[in-house]
Each structure stands twice: as structure tokens, then as C-alpha cells.
Amino acid sequence: MSDILVIDDDPSVRAHLQRYLVKKGYQVIAVDNGLEGIERLKAGLTPAVVILDLMMPVIDGFETLDRLREFDRELPVIVLSGINSTRSVVDAIRRGAYDYLTKPFQGEELEIVLQKVFDKKNLFDEVKKLRGQVAKNASDKDDYFISANEKMTRIKEVIAQIADTDVTVLIQGESGVGKEVVARSIHVNSNRLGKLFVKVNCAAIPGELLESELFGFEKGAFTGAVRQKPGKFEFADGGTIFLDEISELSFPLQGKLLHVLQEGEFSRLGGKDEIKVDVRVLAATNRDLETLSEIGDFREDLFYRLNVIRIDVPPLRARPDEIPLLCQYFFEKFNDKYGNRVAAIPDDLMTLFLRYDWPGNIRELENVIKRFLILADQPMIESELTGRIERGSARAASPVAVHENVMAGAVAGPLSSPGSDAVGLGLKKQSKQARGEAERQIIQQVLRSTNFSKRKTAETLKISYRALLYKMKQYDI
Template identity: 40%
Template sequence: MKKFTILTIDDEENIRIGLADYFELEGYNVKTASSGKEGLSIIEEGGIDIVITDLKMDGISGEEVVRRVTTEHPGIPVIVLTGHGSIDDATASIKAGAFDFLTKPLDLDHLYIVVKNALHGKILAEQNKELKEKLSKSISGSDDDMIGKSSEIAKVRQMIEKAAPSKASVLITGESGVGKELVARAIHNKSERKDKPFVIVHCAALSESLIESELFGFEKGAFTGAESMHKGRFELADGGTIFLDEIGEINQATQVKLLRVLQERKFERVGGEKTIEVDVRVVAATNKNIEQEVKLGNFREDLYYRLNVIRIEMPSLRERKDDIPLLMHSFLRRFNIENEKNITGFDNRSKSAMIKYNWPGNIRELKNCVESAVVMCTGTQIKIEDLPNSVRAKSEEHTIQIPVGITMDEAEKIIIQENLAANNGNKSKTADMLGIGRKTLHRKLDEININS
């Protein structure tokens, strides 16, 4: 996990030392500056995640620090401290772009919560920026997870094109690792909401006690440890899209509240009475048989119908094996760069094993396999020995027996026939497996009189 760096700017030495000691004990890196000028110089050097600055300082004031940081380094939140607190000071600081305004003497526990909230917002902003950049690549067809020429992935792209402009809820189904999150991002990016937030909630990673407060937020004092108001993911996604991954994992109580949001676009924070209205498009995903969950009483039928307005089914990788070679080479390019290697490709045996393998972990497993192979490879091509045992074992399940004494032409005929049979007559897969072009395969099939 990243260790965040805090910069404290204050002309009082005891304040600087006290804040540095406190936040270092809490696991942060801390840098200090005794003036606004020195602080801005440190920020210019890079590596600062958040700034805590005094307001009243000689030379460059805290308000000027806020204005400069907001303009020149918009990703860095600034918290303002002052011993001369007033409504006017607070208003000026917030208008200048400060994340929050606190008065001295400080409540360090309260400051700690403010810092955590500021960093949480910073992380979300960075994630949204990263996802938008990645998504722009995927739509042009250059992102690894959306690469494919198969008819199965073409159908998914068509569904995305149809679903994106609408306001309807979307339910994405498919096995783990098939790329459901990427589909959700594509829907958002192609919609009118593309410039608004795209917020991801991994429902399976949240406990029953946390999921409601994460989705809908909580008020100060709602429960032990709730020392300040916290906005939930729905509130953060206002105007944009919220992606509820593994929706089948949420409990019945949260399902009721989620149903209300879908119906009325309203909710209350945990411990609050104020009704909050939001404009959020919901895209959900599950690897469960959601209809079976409804029958078993684990998932509300009315919520299911609200979510399942548009259904997009992501195929497993074994259902789109034509895409495996393209994905293999795309991942190879990526991991060549990351590991500073220059591997040119896969030899025929490793390629054959990877095409035969059923990939129960889908694209995620294929990606891990290629990364592992790149690390293990010591030559210019990935060989069967570089692959994980599970993938390598698949290549050993079927062998071709070549009798002694036959000619090269007869041996070639046996090899082509056996590989064609192993691929159920699929000539594209057979050509890939043999390491030859499709036209070459057709010519050879004509020569041995088994072309259809």
C-alpha cells in the first residue's frame, strides 16, 4: 500500500514538530516548511500528496498557498489551519480551493479524519482519471481486455453501443475474470455522463456492516468512530454512473434501500434524516446465477427486475478462443515493457498449449500466465517450459503418433489431420496452432484432398 506524504507549512516550530510527530506515528511520511515560499518550493519538487498550511504567515499567506496549489497542482488537497478563525477566513479559504478549514488549538483526531477524507477523494479522482484514459484506449480497440475479433465479443460491443445512450439500468453477467468492469466503463464512457464520475463498488469486498454506509454515507455520530460526515458512493457518483460489482453479495436490508434509490433516486445517510436526491445511472454485475438467487430468496425479485432492464452477457474466454492469440501478444507487449525484455513471441508448443487450455480464470488468468511466462523466459521466445504447470499439462493430454518409415509428406498429412480434428474442424485455430497462415493451410488441405 502506498505511504502518503503530508507537507505541513507553519511559522510556529512547535506546531510543525507536533504535526510531524503525530502523522509519522500514524504511518505517513511528513515534510515541513516554515513559510509559504518554502512550502511551495517543496511542492514543486514533487511527491506531496496533501498539504496542511497555516493561514496567517508573513510573506506568502496560507490563502495564497491554497490558490497556487489549486491552480498549479490541482490533484493535491489543502487543509487550512488558523488561530484567528472566522467565518470570513473560512469562506475565503474555501473559495480559494481549500479542502477544509480548522481552527487552533487543534483536535488532532478530527484533523486525522479530515486528512483521511481528503486523501480518499484524491484517490477516487486519480482512479477516475486512470479509468477514463484506459477506457479511451479500449473504445478504439487498443485496450488488452477488449481486444478480439470473435463474433462473441462483437456482440458485446454491439450491446454496449445500444445500451450506452439510454438511461436504463444494465446488468452484466459472466464468469469471474471475463471483463465485466470494462464493459461497465465502456457504457459510461459512451454515454452523456462520460464527463461525470464513474464510481466502482466491489460489493463482495465489503462486510454487511460496512456496505450500507459505503453506499449511502453516514452522519457524524451515526456509530462509534463516525466523527464526521462521510459521503457515500451514490452521492459521489451524482450525475454519473455507479458500478456495483458482484451485486449478488449484498444483504437483504441493503437491497431494500437500493431498490428505493432505483425507484425514487432518493436516500438518507446512515444516522441521518435529511433526504438526498441523486441522478445516478446504475450498472451492476454478477458472476452468480442471479435468477437462481431470486428463486432461493437470496435476492429480491423486484430489485432484480429493476437492475435487469438491459442484460449484457460476457462470454468466457473458452467461448472466444479465436481471441486468445491476439490477447497473448497484447499482454506480451505490455510485460516486455514492464520487465525490460525483448521476447519476440511464443513457440508453436506454447501457443498450442495456451489455445487448448480452457482458462477457468478467463482473461485475468491469461494475463497472469503471460506475465509469469515473460518473467521465467530466458530466450527470445516463450517456450512450453515457461508456462505454468496447469497450462503446460493441457498440452500433454493429446499427442500425435508418427510411425517410423513414413515420408515427410505422409507425416505432414497426419499432423494436419490430427490438429484439425483436435480443433473440431476449425481451420483458423488449426492454422494458428500449426504456426502457418490460413491460406497455406487451405493449400495443404487441397494437396492432401481433405479440404471441404
């Protein structure tokens, strides 16, 4: 429990407060004048709260309050006053006191005031922790994005166009491609830079806890809710909230998020009052949210609300020209930290990096660079990657490899013949037809390779069973 400093010249009041607060589990330091209280702080005492009597000898409560505020402006001070001292209370509040109690008071009254203090302090501490990111965001503004590749350069151009707007953005791409980097880049290039960037991984928090994490809860909302707690949307007010793995939201939470996007307000769990917030929402997923919405696994209305601007981040294997730059970035970022055991990344190792297809994308590359810098063991890294490359080559004959081969043939087919029916349809319709034909052929091929096991086919294609059934019906398979 937290320390509470009591400053009161009346020994009976000090004794009463000490007994009550100790019984409640607090640690109490009680002194009889303001000078001693201030000296305790100078000596290193760090109380969570000060309870201060206004009428005392030596120096009165007002001067003590002023000195406490000079020492620590964030230290909550509860003042004690007599029955007919409204003017004194108002003066104390103006000087920075958090709250007041009128003598004589009941223990329950004190507990209510303390509860308010600790609720506010918890919120302040969390916001202070989150605000530590803001300065880092500003200082790292130019380090977030490496865009040597044409596709990434285009993404950077889109970010520059949309950063200062408040539109929602849906960021899609495989795990590890840098979706959070894109989100942070949007934030640091926006007029919200001086405010918080709050990240929530929707897949990492159990569903039953995610609502209270996002929207907070009121005291008594559920067993264990002993005090009010604000949610991430309140912390992000004025700034940006990044909802990673948005596809993992339950349907009830999807509905609540839709209400926030439409109205800019929400209620805490167990609460009735609507809380207005000014928050920009960025969402990310490694799944095809449009397909999920089509088959009923994600709310279609929410998808359209999120999909105002969509950024598809390509995998690292599609932008090999960035690998040397990323290697250099991670080398410079971590080499000092790990003891400068390596002078540079050898050319033959870099060649191997360029051959490898990086299924774990940038996150995997970062971890390999870290391991190399820590262990300084080039043969081990080369052996690992060579083994993975060989296993990847062997996999080319497996059903999974069907994707690329069939896709290439299916896309080329309808568009390659000038006399085909596709001529004159326009690029958009031709592309849609080609994609549909490619998907149909892929599904048929994988179905045959799995003995027409729908579950194995869905696993091989890395889509849900329901999505497979939907597509089989769509393509009349």
C-alpha cells in the first residue's frame, strides 16, 4: 500500500487518522507541523498523498501547501478545515489542494476522497508513462521508414497525403512486415504528434478483458472492479489509437467500436454516461478483412468505416532491394548495445540474406541481425538460413507451392490473348475476372492434392473453413 503523510498539530486527530489508515492497509507518517513535513520530503520521503491541516502554529497550512507545491507540483494534498471556513477551503483549492475534508469527518468520507486521489494518480501515472513515447516519436521521426523500394515509396507518399487528415486507415499485410511502423509514421507526420500514440494488440488480450482495456470500467462493474479505471481510448484522447489484429475483435466489441467511429463517444463498462473523445483510429490485420466481412466473420459496416484509406504493406520477399538498408539500420541500432563485437555484415552473409525469402519478414530479419551481433557466429547463421532455403526449395513440389504457379498462369491467361472475351472490359473488370479465375484454379488444385478434404484445403490455403465454403459456392466448385 502507499505511504500517506499526515501534517496536523492536534495529537488526537493524528492518532485517529493513523489508526484508521493503518487498519485500511496504508503506511502512515504523522508529524505535528509543516516544517517537519517538508523536511521529511527533502530527506527522501515520497508519499502518495499528504493530509494537511490548515490551522497550525509555526507555519500555517497555506504556507505549507505552497512549499509542498514548490517541492512537487504533482503531489496530491487533501486539506482539513473547520466547519465555518468555506473561504479558507476555496483559497486552498486555488493554491493547488486536490480536495478537502471538514472536521469532524467520518472514516468513510476520508476513504471516498482517497479513492478519488488514487484513481486520478493511477490515470496520471499511466498517461505519464505513455507520454514518454511522444518525445521518442518526435526524435525518431525520420527513422521510422526505409523506402528504397517503389511500393514502399508509394506508401510513404500516401502517408504524406493522409497524415494531417483524421480519416481512419486500415493497414493490411503479413505478420512482421511493418504495419506498426506504417501506423507510427502516420502519427509522427500528423498534427497529433504532440499527443499520445496508444497501441492495443487485440489478439494479445483475452476477449473478456478487451472491452475494459479499450473503454475502461466503472467501480463495481464486475467482481474485482474496486475503483474506476479509464480505458485506452481515454488515454488516446487528442492523439492516435492503433488497433493491431483488429480482426480478432468480438462482434459486440465491433459494434461498440463502430459507435465510437460514428459518434466519437462511448461509455465505460458498467457506466451510463457517454464520454466524448477526439481520437484518430488506425487499424491493422494480417487477414483479408474484406473477405471476412463478405462471409460474415466481420461486421461489414465496420469494415467500410475502417476502410476509408487502405494501405497494403508488401512482404519483405517482394522488396529485396530494402534488405541491405534494413540490415544496416539494425546493425547501427543494436551493435553498440551488444558490445561492438562485429565490424560489419560480411558480403557473403548479405548475399545469403538476399537469397532467403524471409517468411517472418522484417521482424525475422531484425532477430537474425541481433543474433549475429550477439554471438558473432557467421557460420551458424549461414547454416541456419541455408537449411531454411533448402527446405523452401523442397516445399516447391508441395500443395502450398500451387498458389504461385496457378496464380501466374491464371492471371496471364485471360489477359494475354488479344482476341479473348476480356478485351474491352476495362482494367478493373479484367483484373477482377483474372483474380476470380486464379482463386478458382488454386482451390481446385489444392482440393485435389488433399483428396478433397475441405479442412486440409483451408489449412493449406491459410483461410478459415467458412471462407473456403464461401469461395467454393462463389466459384461453383
